[in-house]
Amino acid sequence: MSCETLREHLDDYLDGRLAEATERAVSEHLAECGACSRRLQEARDLQGALREMAVPPPSGDLLERAMQARARTARARRQMGALAAAASLLLAVAAGWLALDTRQDPLEGTRMVAVTPNQPEKVSLVFNSSERLEEVTLTVKVPEGVELAGYPNQRELSWRTTLEAGRNVLELPVILRSITERALAARLEHGDSRREFRLRLQPQEPEPTGGLSLTEGPAA
Amino acid sequence: MSSSGDSGPAADFEALVGPHVDHLYRMAYRFTGRREEAEDLVQDLLVKLYPRVEELARVDQLRPWLTRVLYNQFVDQHRKRSRLRLWGSNEDPEDDRGDPFDRMASDNPGPERAVQDRFTQAQIEEALAQLSHEHRAVLALHDMEGYTLVEMTTILEVPTGTLKSRLHRARARIRRLLTEDGTF
Numbered sequence: 535m536s537c538e539t540l541r542e543h544l545d546d547y548l549d550g551r552l553a554e555a556t557e558r559a560v561s562e563h564l565a566e567c568g569a570c571s572r573r574l575q576e577a578r579d580l581q582g583a584l585r586e587m588a589v590p591p592p593s594g595d596l597l598e599r600a601m602q603a604r605a606r607t608a609r610a611r612r613q614m615g616a617l618a619a620a621a622s623l624l625l626a627v628a629a630g631w632l633a634l635d636t637r638q639d640p641l642e643g644t645r646m647v648a649v650t651p652n653q654p655e656k657v658s659l660v661f662n663s664s665e666r667l668e669e670v671t672l673t674v675k676v677p678e679g680v681e682l683a684g685y686p687n688q689r690e691l692s693w694r695t696t697l698e699a700g701r702n703v704l705e706l707p708v709i710l711r712s713i714t715e716r717a718l719a720a721r722l723e724h725g726d727s728r729r730e731f732r733l734r735l736q737p738q739e740p741e742p743t744g745g746l747s748l749t750e751g752p753a754a
Numbered sequence: 755m756s757s758s759g760d761s762g763p764a765a766d767f768e769a770l771v772g773p774h775v776d777h778l779y780r781m782a783y784r785f786t787g788r789r790e791e792a793e794d795l796v797q798d799l800l801v802k803l804y805p806r807v808e809e810l811a812r813v814d815q816l817r818p819w820l821t822r823v824l825y826n827q828f829v830d831q832h833r834k835r836s837r838l839r840l841w842g843s844n845e846d847p848e849d850d851r852g853d854p855f856d857r858m859a860s861d862n863p864g865p866e867r868a869v870q871d872r873f874t875q876a877q878i879e880e881a882l883a884q885l886s887h888e889h890r891a892v893l894a895l896h897d898m899e900g901y902t903l904v905e906m907t908t909i910l911e912v913p914t915g916t917l918k919s920r921l922h923r924a925r926a927r928i929r930r931l932l933t934e935d936g937t938f
């Protein structure tokens with residue numbers, strides 16, 4: 535048996551999967567060939583090392599934690615459902631938004647939209663995603679001086695949602711209760727990744743305005 | 755229709771899944787190589803499985819079934835994560851890895867055993883982290899946890915022939931990663 539053939543059989547030899555005749559041929563070669571014996575020994579050493587790889591204990595009771603997380607999610611979902619229906623918060627989801635390339639993301643930083651104070655204005659947040667992302671948490675923070683129509687006291691909204699690939703639009707009916715500028719903050723979290731951006735609401739004289747699409751146009 | 759209240763289904767769920775949580779965490783750690791990721795993986799899985807408690811109750815061999823679902827979830831997240839990492843959330847290097855182990859099983863040390871002293875747990879973890887999830891999974895199941903190829907077919911849903919060649923390729927790859935000269 536050649537060294538090359540032996541090498542092909544090495545793993546099966548280690549695992550005891552060779553037919554008797556082949557196994558004997560391998561053993562005979564090993565008895566004579568120092569290089570192949572060393573190779574075998576190294577492979578054994580690695581296997582031994584893999585078997586002994588430590589597993590650190592978990593930081594807590596995973597089952598209990600999961601049950602608590604489930605209860606929290608169920609509660610949040612109920613609240614969210616009611617709110618979304620009543621306030622007609624439309625979350626059309628788009629995906630891949632979080633899967634960004636290394637360029638600066640156009641969403642990062644601050645955008646501005648002009649709104650007429652003291653009347654509901656629809657503000658569209660558009661999230662472009664290059665892929666579908668499940669279990670995304672979207673949080674909108676509402677500052678003093680801004681209301682979500684129908685929910686004057688709601689300062690923070692949080693959803694668990696899925697972003698679909700492509701465009702995801704969130705329309706927020708906001709009322710600017712201030713004559714000076716205010717800023718909405720939105721945060722997207724997925725796994726241990728997160729993104730934040732701000733939308734400045736600037737008061738303007740009453741005249742028709744559209745929503746603002748935040749993602750059109752490249753960053754540079 | 756099930757009776758009202760959470761205690762019924764919750765208790766059923768805990769009774770069914772509870773005995774397997776340690777195993778799931780262990781496997782999750784094998785797949786991910788990171789404690790936090792392993793914990794998240796298990797927790798996400800448990801939350802996802804909770805509404806399926808009736809289905810779980812009908813599963814014949816729950817442990818391999820759960821391990822398979824865990825693996826599928828791992829593959830799913832792994833795919834997303836590898837892309838998400840691009841704009842990384844500043845993942846901290848592991849701080850719970852412990853000391854590199856310098857004494858690996860070495861029942862009969864000889865002059866040719868330098869390789870063993872060369873490998874620390876950290877080095878092996880680093881090499882494992884560079885493998886594809888398929889390669890990592892076969893090494894985790896077969897070489898670390900001692901599963902047979904036949905047992906692995908139900909978890910990975912791949913025939914034994916494929917698994918065997920995958921195992922060989924995975925070993926060849928990690929050997930290459932662990933030895934500069936590539937002769938190993």
Ligand SMILES: [Zn+2]
Binds near residue numbers: 536563568569570571
């Ligand atoms: Zn040889």
